[in-house]
Amino acid sequence: MSKNAKIAAGGVAIGIILLILLPFPFWANLLIVLGIPAAAYLTLDPSQRRRLRRVSRKELGR
DSSP states (O other), X not given: OOHHHHHHHHHHHHHHHXXXXXXXXXXXXXXXXXXXXXXXXXXXXXXXXXXXXXXXXXXXXX
């Protein structure tokens, strides 16, 4: 299993645990699970975002 696959599997596991354990309604859990990565992406500089997109495209084989 590649490093990125392990990270993705861990993220899914944490998301499922949060959905089960936190007493919030479903929409609040969804907001937490999707909002944290979106906020982290928005805190990057434009140059860091370009680099991240370029690396992501390379890994996809484009």
